[in-house]
Amino acid sequence: MEFHQLTSFVTVARTGNLTRAAAELNTTPPAVSTHIRQLEEELGLVLFTRTAKGMRLTSQGQGMEKKARDILLASDEMQALAKTLQQEIRGRVRLGINAGPDFLKIPDTIRALFRKHPGIGLEIIISSTGEILKQVEAGILDCGFAFGSRMTSRVESVFLSPVGLEIVIPMAFKDRLPSGDFTAVSALPWIFPSHPCPFLDTVVSFLKERGMELQNKIFANDDITKAAFIEQGLAVSVLEKSEANDYAQRQKAFFWQGEERFETSLFFVYSRQRAGDRLIRTVADCLTDPWKTS
Numbered sequence: 001m002e003f004h005q006l007t008s009f010v011t012v013a014r015t016g017n018l019t020r021a022a023a024e025l026n027t028t029p030p031a032v033s034t035h036i037r038q039l040e041e042e043l044g045l046v047l048f049t050r051t052a053k054g055m056r057l058t059s060q061g062q063g064m065e066k067k068a069r070d071i072l073l074a075s076d077e078m079q080a081l082a083k084t085l086q087q088e089i090r091g092r093v094r095l096g097i098n099a100g101p102d103f104l105k106i107p108d109t110i111r112a113l114f115r116k117h118p119g120i121g122l123e124i125i126i127s128s129t130g131e132i133l134k135q136v137e138a139g140i141l142d143c144g145f146a147f148g149s150r151m152t153s154r155v156e157s158v159f160l161s162p163v164g165l166e167i168v169i170p171m172a173f174k175d176r177l178p179s180g181d182f183t184a185v186s187a188l189p190w191i192f193p194s195h196p197c198p199f200l201d202t203v204v205s206f207l208k209e210r211g212m213e214l215q216n217k218i219f220a221n222d223d224i225t226k227a228a229f230i231e232q233g234l235a236v237s238v239l240e241k242s243e244a245n246d247y248a249q250r251q252k253a254f255f256w257q258g259e260e261r262f263e264t265s266l267f268f269v270y271s272r273q274r275a276g277d278r279l280i281r282t283v284a285d286c287l288t289d290p291w292k293t294s
Helices: 003-015 018-024 029-043 059-087 106-116 129-138 171-176 182-186 198-209 223-231 241-249 278-292
Strands: 048-051 054-057 091-097 120-126 143-147 155-170 190-192 217-219 237-240 253-255 262-271
Touching (some): 003 029, 003 054, 091 129, 120 278, 143 155, 143 278, 155 171, 155 223, 155 241, 171 253
Parallel strands (some): 190 217
Antiparallel strands (some): 048 054, 143 262, 155 237
16 A cells, blocks of 8 residues: 555545646646555555546445544654654754743753753853853853953843942941941952952942052852851852842841842853854753743
8 A cells, every 4th residue: 555545545535636636746637546445456446436527436445544544644744743853953052041941941941951851951050250251252152141341342142130239238237337338348258259249340340430449358259158258257249149148138238228139130142153053042042032021
């Protein structure tokens, strides 16, 4: 049994005429007649009654027509699925993150990515904004998140959200700060990473505009050390609001309550050279979608 025989069978059944069926199938009436005869011989059934007005299904033919249509439909669906699988996007993507997964909506992204594009694997690399930008430019990372306002010309950036910042001050310094006096805050020890920090840069720029600077610096390159310095009452830091709230809720630190308000921006970034890369575009859509509904 061949698919072309089944196709001829259902077409003749629908049109009731060999000539019309042959025209639809772009063949000749004798060829269609041969397909029907071969199918009848293989099945051992009489499918049509030949009349002066055309071809009429027998009771046996009526019983077989639906089955033939189901087989042809299943064949079409299988071919459509094959085309879809040929177009399926596959690959491994290295994503740099610079904040907590929940804040960056990574769980939502992973669920959407695996549901829509199961052929894409995601490798998450924890890093800082400066390192993420460097490694995206160098092709070490495929994409990532970055805080700040200035991106290099070699990086494509998609704005995601403004990010509120808090100056987090250990409880040990609470009695040493006159209300509303930022000069006193700037004189405290501050945590400085060795790499550029967009959060801290926001405060440093604010002070520079007013002829001030942070001079008492304690260097810490990782979040564990920074957290220990805050909790042990050693130094001040600038944190994203939700991260800062954890210290306040545990009464390990408090926020600067002056009139000054600090803010930066969050971007999704990837190399401009890969702007046309289908894999990168697909991941970018999944990573930025949760922010569009926020």
